[in-house]
Amino acid sequence: MNPLASLSKEMEELVDSFMAKAVVGNTTVGLTQYIFFMLVAIAILLIVMFTFKKKQSQSLVPQGFFVNGMEFLVEFARDDLCVSLLGKNWKKHFPFVSAVFFFILFNNIVGIIPGCHPGTGTMGVTAALAICSFVYYVAVGIKRMGVLGYLKSMAPAGLPGPMAGMVWVIELFSNLLRPITLAIRLFCNMFAGHIVMGTFAILATLFVEPLLQGFSAVALGQAACSIFWILLLIIIYLVEILVAVIQAYVFALLSAVYIQLVEDE
Amino acid sequence: MGVIGYGLGVIGAGFGIGLAAYGATTAMARQPEVQGRLFTVFILGSAFVEALALIGFVVTLIS
Numbered sequence: 001m002n003p004l005a006s007l008s009k010e011m012e013e014l015v016d017s018f019m020a021k022a023v024v025g026n027t028t029v030g031l032t033q034y035i036f037f038m039l040v041a042i043a044i045l046l047i048v049m050f051t052f053k054k055k056q057s058q059s060l061v062p063q064g065f066f067v068n069g070m071e072f073l074v075e076f077a078r079d080d081l082c083v084s085l086l087g088k089n090w091k092k093h094f095p096f097v098s099a100v101f102f103f104i105l106f107n108n109i110v111g112i113i114p115g116c117h118p119g120t121g122t123m124g125v126t127a128a129l130a131i132c133s134f135v136y137y138v139a140v141g142i143k144r145m146g147v148l149g150y151l152k153s154m155a156p157a158g159l160p161g162p163m164a165g166m167v168w169v170i171e172l173f174s175n176l177l178r179p180i181t182l183a184i185r186l187f188c189n190m191f192a193g194h195i196v197m198g199t200f201a202i203l204a205t206l207f208v209e210p211l212l213q214g215f216s217a218v219a220l221g222q223a224a225c226s227i228f229w230i231l232l233l234i235i236i237y238l239v240e241i242l243v244a245v246i247q248a249y250v251f252a253l254l255s256a257v258y259i260q261l262v263e264d265e
Numbered sequence: 266m267g268v269i270g271y272g273l274g275v276i277g278a279g280f281g282i283g284l285a286a287y288g289a290t291t292a293m294a295r296q297p298e299v300q301g302r303l304f305t306v307f308i309l310g311s312a313f314v315e316a317l318a319l320i321g322f323v324v325t326l327i328s
Protein backbone atom coordinates (compact mmCIF):
# COMPACT_ATOMS: atom_id res chain seq x y z
CA MET A 1 0.00 0.00 0.00
CA ASN A 2 1.35 3.41 -0.94
CA PRO A 3 1.26 5.69 2.12
CA LEU A 4 1.23 8.80 -0.10
CA ALA A 5 -2.11 7.79 -1.71
CA SER A 6 -4.29 9.69 0.76
CA LEU A 7 -1.97 12.70 1.02
CA SER A 8 -4.00 15.03 -1.19
CA LYS A 9 -7.19 14.32 0.78
CA GLU A 10 -5.40 14.98 4.08
CA MET A 11 -3.89 18.19 2.68
CA GLU A 12 -7.34 19.47 1.73
CA GLU A 13 -8.53 18.79 5.27
CA LEU A 14 -5.49 20.59 6.67
CA VAL A 15 -6.01 23.72 4.55
CA ASP A 16 -9.71 23.62 5.41
CA SER A 17 -8.90 23.57 9.15
CA PHE A 18 -6.98 26.83 8.66
CA MET A 19 -10.04 28.67 7.34
CA ALA A 20 -11.73 30.89 9.92
CA LYS A 21 -14.51 29.07 11.78
CA ALA A 22 -16.58 30.31 14.68
CA VAL A 23 -15.84 28.77 18.08
CA VAL A 24 -18.17 31.12 20.02
CA GLY A 25 -21.38 32.34 18.37
CA ASN A 26 -21.43 32.45 14.56
CA THR A 27 -19.19 34.14 11.98
CA THR A 28 -21.14 37.45 12.06
CA VAL A 29 -21.27 37.87 15.84
CA GLY A 30 -18.79 35.72 17.73
CA LEU A 31 -15.18 34.63 17.83
CA THR A 32 -13.29 32.67 15.20
CA GLN A 33 -10.46 30.44 16.42
CA TYR A 34 -7.91 33.13 15.45
CA ILE A 35 -9.61 35.92 17.37
CA PHE A 36 -10.05 33.61 20.37
CA PHE A 37 -6.31 32.93 20.53
CA MET A 38 -5.61 36.63 19.93
CA LEU A 39 -7.60 37.40 23.09
CA VAL A 40 -5.65 34.69 24.92
CA ALA A 41 -2.39 36.30 23.76
CA ILE A 42 -3.58 39.74 24.88
CA ALA A 43 -4.51 38.33 28.31
CA ILE A 44 -1.08 36.68 28.66
CA LEU A 45 0.63 39.91 27.54
CA LEU A 46 -1.29 41.99 30.10
CA ILE A 47 -0.57 39.54 32.93
CA VAL A 48 3.15 39.37 32.06
CA MET A 49 3.49 43.14 31.74
CA PHE A 50 1.68 43.96 35.00
CA THR A 51 3.62 41.32 36.99
CA PHE A 52 6.81 42.69 35.45
CA LYS A 53 5.91 46.25 36.47
CA LYS A 54 5.01 45.17 40.00
CA LYS A 55 8.10 43.01 40.51
CA GLN A 56 10.40 45.63 39.02
CA SER A 57 9.21 48.40 41.33
CA GLN A 58 9.85 46.24 44.40
CA SER A 59 13.61 46.65 44.26
CA LEU A 60 15.97 49.07 42.55
CA VAL A 61 18.26 46.33 41.23
CA PRO A 62 16.49 43.89 38.87
CA GLN A 63 16.49 40.42 40.42
CA GLY A 64 15.63 37.02 39.07
CA PHE A 65 15.23 35.47 35.64
CA PHE A 66 11.80 36.94 34.86
CA VAL A 67 12.55 40.60 35.58
CA ASN A 68 15.95 40.49 33.89
CA GLY A 69 14.58 38.70 30.84
CA MET A 70 11.72 41.16 30.39
CA GLU A 71 14.10 44.08 30.86
CA PHE A 72 16.29 42.64 28.14
CA LEU A 73 13.28 42.41 25.79
CA VAL A 74 12.12 45.96 26.52
CA GLU A 75 15.65 47.30 26.13
CA PHE A 76 15.95 45.44 22.84
CA ALA A 77 12.76 47.15 21.63
CA ARG A 78 14.11 50.50 22.83
CA ASP A 79 17.67 50.31 21.49
CA ASP A 80 17.28 48.29 18.30
CA LEU A 81 13.88 49.50 17.14
CA CYS A 82 13.60 53.05 18.42
CA VAL A 83 16.92 54.67 19.32
CA SER A 84 18.90 53.34 16.34
CA LEU A 85 16.27 54.52 13.83
CA LEU A 86 14.45 57.48 15.34
CA GLY A 87 17.40 59.10 17.12
CA LYS A 88 16.43 61.83 19.55
CA ASN A 89 12.70 61.48 18.81
CA TRP A 90 12.59 57.92 20.13
CA LYS A 91 10.68 58.71 23.32
CA LYS A 92 7.68 60.06 21.38
CA HIS A 93 7.23 56.91 19.27
CA PHE A 94 8.45 54.23 21.70
CA PRO A 95 4.92 53.40 23.02
CA PHE A 96 3.51 52.67 19.57
CA VAL A 97 6.47 50.73 18.17
CA SER A 98 6.96 48.58 21.28
CA ALA A 99 3.20 47.93 21.58
CA VAL A 100 3.13 46.62 18.00
CA PHE A 101 6.28 44.55 18.64
CA PHE A 102 5.02 42.89 21.82
CA PHE A 103 1.51 42.30 20.49
CA ILE A 104 2.78 40.48 17.40
CA LEU A 105 5.49 38.64 19.35
CA PHE A 106 3.04 37.23 21.90
CA ASN A 107 0.52 36.32 19.21
CA ASN A 108 3.16 34.45 17.21
CA ILE A 109 4.54 32.65 20.26
CA VAL A 110 1.04 31.56 21.35
CA GLY A 111 0.42 30.31 17.81
CA ILE A 112 3.56 28.13 17.94
CA ILE A 113 2.16 26.01 20.82
CA PRO A 114 0.66 22.82 19.32
CA GLY A 115 -3.14 23.01 19.20
CA CYS A 116 -3.23 26.80 19.25
CA HIS A 117 -3.62 29.19 16.34
CA PRO A 118 -1.67 32.42 15.94
CA GLY A 119 -3.83 35.54 16.21
CA THR A 120 -1.77 36.97 13.36
CA GLY A 121 -2.59 33.98 11.11
CA THR A 122 -5.68 35.67 9.73
CA MET A 123 -5.80 38.58 7.31
CA GLY A 124 -8.20 40.62 9.47
CA VAL A 125 -5.82 41.05 12.40
CA THR A 126 -2.73 41.80 10.30
CA ALA A 127 -4.66 44.28 8.13
CA ALA A 128 -5.91 46.05 11.26
CA LEU A 129 -2.33 46.27 12.59
CA ALA A 130 -1.04 47.56 9.25
CA ILE A 131 -3.78 50.21 9.06
CA CYS A 132 -2.91 51.32 12.62
CA SER A 133 0.70 51.74 11.54
CA PHE A 134 -0.34 53.60 8.34
CA VAL A 135 -2.66 55.99 10.19
CA TYR A 136 0.01 56.57 12.85
CA TYR A 137 2.78 57.66 10.48
CA VAL A 138 0.46 59.72 8.28
CA ALA A 139 -0.84 61.45 11.42
CA VAL A 140 2.74 62.13 12.57
CA GLY A 141 3.55 63.62 9.15
CA ILE A 142 0.43 65.81 9.07
CA LYS A 143 1.06 67.00 12.62
CA ARG A 144 4.61 68.01 11.75
CA MET A 145 4.08 69.60 8.32
CA GLY A 146 0.35 70.20 7.86
CA VAL A 147 -1.78 68.47 5.21
CA LEU A 148 -0.33 70.36 2.23
CA GLY A 149 3.20 70.15 3.55
CA TYR A 150 2.91 66.39 4.02
CA LEU A 151 1.52 65.86 0.51
CA LYS A 152 4.31 68.02 -0.91
CA SER A 153 7.02 66.24 1.06
CA MET A 154 6.31 62.92 -0.67
CA ALA A 155 8.37 64.03 -3.68
CA PRO A 156 11.99 64.93 -2.83
CA ALA A 157 12.70 68.66 -3.08
CA GLY A 158 14.79 70.11 -5.91
CA LEU A 159 13.40 68.16 -8.85
CA PRO A 160 12.42 69.98 -12.10
CA GLY A 161 8.64 70.53 -12.66
CA PRO A 162 7.29 67.59 -14.72
CA MET A 163 9.76 65.16 -13.11
CA ALA A 164 8.56 66.12 -9.62
CA GLY A 165 4.94 65.42 -10.62
CA MET A 166 5.82 61.97 -11.90
CA VAL A 167 7.91 61.07 -8.84
CA TRP A 168 5.10 62.36 -6.61
CA VAL A 169 2.57 59.98 -8.20
CA ILE A 170 4.95 57.02 -7.85
CA GLU A 171 5.67 57.89 -4.22
CA LEU A 172 1.94 58.22 -3.52
CA PHE A 173 1.40 54.69 -4.84
CA SER A 174 4.28 53.24 -2.84
CA ASN A 175 2.84 54.98 0.23
CA LEU A 176 -0.56 53.39 -0.31
CA LEU A 177 1.02 49.97 -0.93
CA ARG A 178 2.93 50.01 2.38
CA PRO A 179 0.03 48.88 4.63
CA ILE A 180 -0.93 46.17 2.12
CA THR A 181 2.58 44.71 1.99
CA LEU A 182 2.89 44.92 5.80
CA ALA A 183 -0.35 42.98 6.26
CA ILE A 184 0.36 40.36 3.58
CA ARG A 185 3.93 39.70 4.76
CA LEU A 186 2.92 38.89 8.32
CA PHE A 187 -0.17 36.88 7.32
CA CYS A 188 1.65 34.81 4.69
CA ASN A 189 4.57 34.04 7.00
CA MET A 190 2.36 32.71 9.77
CA PHE A 191 -0.08 30.90 7.46
CA ALA A 192 2.59 29.28 5.26
CA GLY A 193 4.78 28.25 8.20
CA HIS A 194 1.92 26.50 9.96
CA ILE A 195 0.81 24.76 6.75
CA VAL A 196 4.34 23.40 6.28
CA MET A 197 4.46 22.14 9.88
CA GLY A 198 1.06 20.49 9.42
CA THR A 199 2.21 18.80 6.21
CA PHE A 200 5.20 17.21 7.90
CA ALA A 201 3.03 16.04 10.81
CA ILE A 202 0.60 14.43 8.31
CA LEU A 203 3.48 12.75 6.47
CA ALA A 204 4.83 11.35 9.75
CA THR A 205 1.45 9.80 10.60
CA LEU A 206 0.84 8.47 7.06
CA PHE A 207 4.10 6.52 7.10
CA VAL A 208 3.36 4.90 10.47
CA GLU A 209 -0.20 3.84 9.53
CA PRO A 210 0.73 0.62 7.57
CA LEU A 211 2.60 -0.69 10.62
CA LEU A 212 -0.48 -0.28 12.81
CA GLN A 213 -2.63 -2.24 10.35
CA GLY A 214 -0.35 -5.23 10.09
CA PHE A 215 3.26 -6.15 10.75
CA SER A 216 5.48 -6.68 7.69
CA ALA A 217 8.99 -5.84 6.56
CA VAL A 218 7.76 -3.13 4.14
CA ALA A 219 5.62 -1.52 6.83
CA LEU A 220 8.59 -1.50 9.20
CA GLY A 221 10.70 0.27 6.57
CA GLN A 222 8.02 2.89 6.06
CA ALA A 223 7.74 3.46 9.81
CA ALA A 224 11.51 4.04 9.86
CA CYS A 225 10.96 6.74 7.21
CA SER A 226 8.55 8.54 9.50
CA ILE A 227 11.39 9.10 12.00
CA PHE A 228 12.97 11.20 9.26
CA TRP A 229 9.74 13.20 8.88
CA ILE A 230 9.53 13.79 12.63
CA LEU A 231 13.14 15.04 12.63
CA LEU A 232 12.25 17.43 9.79
CA LEU A 233 9.16 18.53 11.73
CA ILE A 234 11.29 19.39 14.77
CA ILE A 235 13.70 21.41 12.60
CA ILE A 236 10.82 23.28 10.95
CA TYR A 237 9.35 23.90 14.41
CA LEU A 238 12.60 25.53 15.55
CA VAL A 239 12.69 27.60 12.35
CA GLU A 240 9.11 28.69 13.04
CA ILE A 241 10.08 29.97 16.50
CA LEU A 242 12.80 32.00 14.80
CA VAL A 243 10.32 33.25 12.18
CA ALA A 244 7.84 34.25 14.90
CA VAL A 245 10.42 36.53 16.52
CA ILE A 246 11.82 37.85 13.23
CA GLN A 247 8.39 38.74 11.83
CA ALA A 248 7.46 40.67 14.97
CA TYR A 249 10.83 42.44 14.68
CA VAL A 250 10.38 43.17 10.96
CA PHE A 251 6.86 44.56 11.38
CA ALA A 252 7.90 46.89 14.20
CA LEU A 253 11.13 47.81 12.39
CA LEU A 254 9.27 48.75 9.19
CA SER A 255 6.79 50.82 11.19
CA ALA A 256 9.73 52.62 12.79
CA VAL A 257 11.35 53.14 9.36
CA TYR A 258 8.16 54.68 7.95
CA ILE A 259 7.86 56.97 11.00
CA GLN A 260 11.51 57.96 10.58
CA LEU A 261 10.89 58.84 6.92
CA VAL A 262 8.23 61.40 7.84
CA GLU A 263 10.19 62.66 10.88
CA ASP A 264 13.30 63.34 8.82
CA GLU A 265 11.66 65.42 6.08
CA MET B 266 0.38 23.25 -12.46
CA GLY B 267 0.20 25.46 -9.39
CA VAL B 268 3.13 23.64 -7.81
CA ILE B 269 5.26 24.16 -10.94
CA GLY B 270 4.34 27.85 -10.91
CA TYR B 271 5.38 28.11 -7.29
CA GLY B 272 8.70 26.46 -8.08
CA LEU B 273 9.33 28.97 -10.87
CA GLY B 274 8.45 31.86 -8.57
CA VAL B 275 10.79 30.65 -5.84
CA ILE B 276 13.80 30.83 -8.21
CA GLY B 277 13.63 34.63 -8.09
CA ALA B 278 13.24 34.75 -4.31
CA GLY B 279 16.17 32.31 -3.93
CA PHE B 280 18.39 34.56 -6.03
CA GLY B 281 17.23 37.56 -4.00
CA ILE B 282 18.03 36.09 -0.58
CA GLY B 283 21.32 34.71 -1.89
CA LEU B 284 22.35 38.13 -3.17
CA ALA B 285 21.36 39.75 0.12
CA ALA B 286 23.38 37.23 2.15
CA TYR B 287 26.33 37.62 -0.23
CA GLY B 288 26.30 41.38 0.14
CA ALA B 289 25.93 41.22 3.90
CA THR B 290 28.77 38.72 4.42
CA THR B 291 31.17 40.57 2.11
CA ALA B 292 30.43 43.87 3.80
CA MET B 293 30.83 42.31 7.26
CA ALA B 294 34.18 40.78 6.26
CA ARG B 295 35.44 44.16 5.07
CA GLN B 296 34.17 46.15 8.00
CA PRO B 297 33.36 43.98 11.04
CA GLU B 298 32.49 46.99 13.21
CA VAL B 299 29.22 47.74 11.33
CA GLN B 300 27.99 44.15 11.83
CA GLY B 301 25.04 45.14 14.03
CA ARG B 302 23.58 47.67 11.66
CA LEU B 303 24.22 45.49 8.60
CA PHE B 304 22.34 42.61 10.20
CA THR B 305 19.25 44.81 10.62
CA VAL B 306 19.36 45.86 6.99
CA PHE B 307 19.94 42.26 5.90
CA ILE B 308 16.91 41.00 7.85
CA LEU B 309 14.84 43.85 6.41
CA GLY B 310 15.89 43.05 2.85
CA SER B 311 15.28 39.31 3.24
CA ALA B 312 11.84 40.03 4.68
CA PHE B 313 10.92 41.91 1.52
CA VAL B 314 12.17 39.08 -0.72
CA GLU B 315 10.70 36.30 1.40
CA ALA B 316 7.26 37.89 1.34
CA LEU B 317 7.11 37.42 -2.44
CA ALA B 318 7.89 33.70 -2.19
CA LEU B 319 5.32 33.25 0.56
CA ILE B 320 2.62 35.03 -1.43
CA GLY B 321 3.29 32.47 -4.17
CA PHE B 322 2.99 29.62 -1.65
CA VAL B 323 -0.34 30.83 -0.28
CA VAL B 324 -1.76 31.53 -3.76
CA THR B 325 -0.78 27.98 -4.79
CA LEU B 326 -2.66 26.50 -1.85
CA ILE B 327 -5.75 28.66 -2.25
CA SER B 328 -6.18 28.39 -6.04
